[in-house]
Amino acid sequence: DAGITQSPRHKVTETGTPVTLRCHQTENHRYMYWYRQDPGHGLRLIHYSYGVKDTDKGEVSDGYSVSRSKTEDFLLTLESATSSQTSVYFCAIGDSSYEQYFGPGTRLTVT
Amino acid sequence: QKEVEQNSGPLSVPEGAIASLNCTYSDRGSQSFFWYRQYSGKSPELIMFIYSNGDKEDGRFTAQLNKASQYVSLLIRDSQPSDSATYLCAVIGNQGGKLIFGQGTELSVKP
Numbered sequence: 195d196a197g198i199t200q201s202p203r204h205k206v207t208e209t210g211t212p213v214t215l216r217c218h219q220t221e222n223h224r225y226m227y228w229y230r231q232d233p234g235h236g237l238r239l240i241h242y243s244y245g246v247k248d249t250d251k252g253e254v255s256d257g258y259s260v261s262r263s264k265t266e267d268f269l270l271t272l273e274s275a276t277s278s279q280t281s282v283y284f285c286a287i288g289d290s291s292y293e294q295y296f297g298p299g300t301r302l303t304v305t
Numbered sequence: 306q307k308e309v310e311q312n313s314g315p316l317s318v319p320e321g322a323i324a325s326l327n328c329t330y331s332d333r334g335s336q337s338f339f340w341y342r343q344y345s346g347k348s349p350e351l352i353m354f355i356y357s358n359g360d361k362e363d364g365r366f367t368a369q370l371n372k373a374s375q376y377v378s379l380l381i382r383d384s385q386p387s388d389s390a391t392y393l394c395a396v397i398g399n400q401g402g403k404l405i406f407g408q409g410t411e412l413s414v415k416p
């Protein structure tokens with residue numbers, strides 16, 4: 195998975211609780227991305243980062259925030275989880291804004 | 306109209322045949338095109354990218370791009386059961402930097 199890990203790999207949480215997902219890379223790539231994948235919707239971009247402390251919104255950013263204080267780590271936070279945020283979350287990295295390599299994914303269930 | 310469209314399938318081909326996967330996109334200014342393969346329960350894996358009109362070959366895979374008709378295709382020659390997966394088409398649009406994915410085409414190669 196191109197030196198990229200995600201934690202946790204699986205999580206079950208209750209509605210209204212905060213959740214943080216972590217993406218860690220060992221490739222020193224500049225770009226990092228968070229996607230969610232849902233049946234019928236494919237992969238959708240949540241947020242991305244083009245450098246330390248440089249982030250921007252994607253297509254489905256409502257209810258999510260991100261932080262990147264180090265090159266290697268990109269955190270995705272669900273401030274108050276809802277059932278609609280049940281999904282598989284993928285982190286991706288890239289040395290340019292073009293080719294992206296995906297992590298193993300985190301399966302999140304909000305009950 | 307979706308920005309990137311693919312037939313969801315499933316597309317079923319016999320072992321040894323040519324599998325043809327198609328993708329159309331709406332942004333005429335798109336410059337970069339990617340094919341990802343995703344096995345069930347796994348993360349997407351980049352298998353091909355193409356930037357110029359015409360064909361690009363890599364082993365059994367050929368990507369074809371026709372910017373005038375706004376479509377990109379992936380041909381898999383001598384299909385194997387191990388090629389059974391969902392194939393995702395992705396495009397970087399005119400706004401730059403962000404991959405836009407189609408919903409994917411499920412391919413099944415029957416022995």
